[in-house]
Amino acid sequence: MSEQKLGRVYLVGAGCGSADLITLRGKRLLEQCDAVVYDDLIDPSLLDLAPIGAEWRYLGKRCGKHSAPQGDISAALIALAQAGKTVVRLKGGDPFVFGRGGEELLALNRAGVPCEEVPGITSAVAIPAGAGIPVTHRGLSRSFHVITGHTAHTPDGLPENFAALARCGGTLVFLMGLGHLEVIARRLMEEGRAPDTPVAVVSGGNSAHPADVRGTLADIARLARDVQAPAVIVVGEVAALRLTQGERRPLAGLRVGCAGTGELVQAQRELLEPLGAQVVWTTRLGLEPLEPPELRPLLEEDRPQWLVFTSARGVERFFCLLGQYRLDLRRLGKCKLAAIGPATGRALEDRGLYPQVCPSGRTGEALAQTLVETVRPAERVLLLRSAQGSPKLAQALEEAGLEVHDLALYTAKALPGPEPLPALDVLTFGSAGGVGAFVEQYGPVNIPAIAIGPVTARALERAGMPVQMAPEISAQGLAQAVGKWAEEK
Secondary structure, three states, X not given: OOOOOOOEEEEEEXXXXXXXXXXXXXXXXXXXXXXXXXXXOOOHHHHHXXXXXXXXXXXXXXOOOOOOXXXXXXXXXXXXXXXXXXXXXXXXXXOOOOOOHHHHHHHHHHOOOOEEEEOOOOHHHHHHHHOOOOOOEOOOEOOEEEXXXXXXXXXXXXXXXXXXXXXXXXXXXXXXXXXXXXXXXXHHHHOOOOOOOEEEEEEOOOXXXXXXXXXXXXXXXXXXXXXXXXXXXXXXXXXXXXOOOOOOOOOOOOEEEEEEXXXXXXXXXXXXXXXXXXXXXXXXXXXXXXXXXXXXXXXXXXXXXXXEEOOHHHHHHHHXXXXXXXXXXXXXXXXXXXXXXXXXXXXXXXXXXXXXXXXXXXOHHHHHXXXXXXXXXXXXXXXXXEOOOOOHHHHHHXXXXXXXXXXXXXXXXXXXXXXXXXXXXXXXXXXXXHHHHHHHHHOOOOOOEEEOOHHHHHHHHHOOOOEEEOOOOOHHHHHHHHHHHHHHO
């Protein structure tokens, strides 16, 4: 038996804030890895960069919450590498700035596992920058100092040597210190820092409760008493600056969870993120192509009079099979086309084909009604859909006396989403299958949900989740519904 080839571990800093703040090298490693071991406070959409089939493993450490012991994290990294996997250890900010990345590399070195650190943007700089605070600024601060606000190396858990911190000048940046804010401010004043020294308490866009509170050493504890961790404390003259005002985007700070295919998620990101929203892929639906053996003879010999499509993906898969069979499109020149709604109709139009039937109702019931009124009794109907699609359309056509061949061209396979479920404001669902997969992993949750269509809405209702329906069966319809929900909430 050949010996298992040893894998490699990369400690990748995810940066702090939006997913696109990760380095190009970090992105490339995520795209090529076999497993991702991730922490709290990362943008969950980064996980989507990993290949389909890559293992996701949540091993976060967070004060006040259930955390994985450091020894267990290191052991998991070693075990994955010993199994021959390329592992990305994804950490918020920078792994070497209070991220215990050094400890993990030491453990990997002792185990003989090849490893490498890939830097990220530390929260000590990124979070103040997001609030328009430079940690250094000409005439105000020529240095900055990063201090842990909570340490296990002192009896009271406070930073060491406040006298030195008060005298050193420059900007003081405290991480993980919100719980000790009052004491930190008092001790700095006791050691000589002026009570009117500006202070900012800032949390970033990935926080469940973003905040930007300004004050002084004398009053910041009172002003920031409702701020929730994690937050960065900035002490010094630069804390009074707001150098980036930025425009207020209509969906700024909104977190949207999406259960659906990669195409649906990407479309929602393109529509919602320019408006300020963050889109998280909660439940991944990978679509596996099928090749029904009866399709080719139906196209070559029986020549159906109608081709009926119930999704844009069905259109894509059908034309892929035509190419595979080397069937000239002109052989289907006399076929009439039907689409369930505008998105499916557009997929046909992109190929220079314009459906004769495309009901405004955007449902299987509306499509069935229109087809029953349009199709002649002698005409054969070829229905092309997902394996998870409702059989009601075919049943309605058959009950009306029409000859129907009902074929599945693809099937959906659910993959787990991030653990634990990130803090979200609203959920969107692209299919009933996505609802089932979401509920199986996370259970019914009390988060407002938007369904792409009536079948999906009914699945959400059965799960006991609050639901609204998109105005059309498309990513655009879901995005419109999110915008309307945000306006009304």
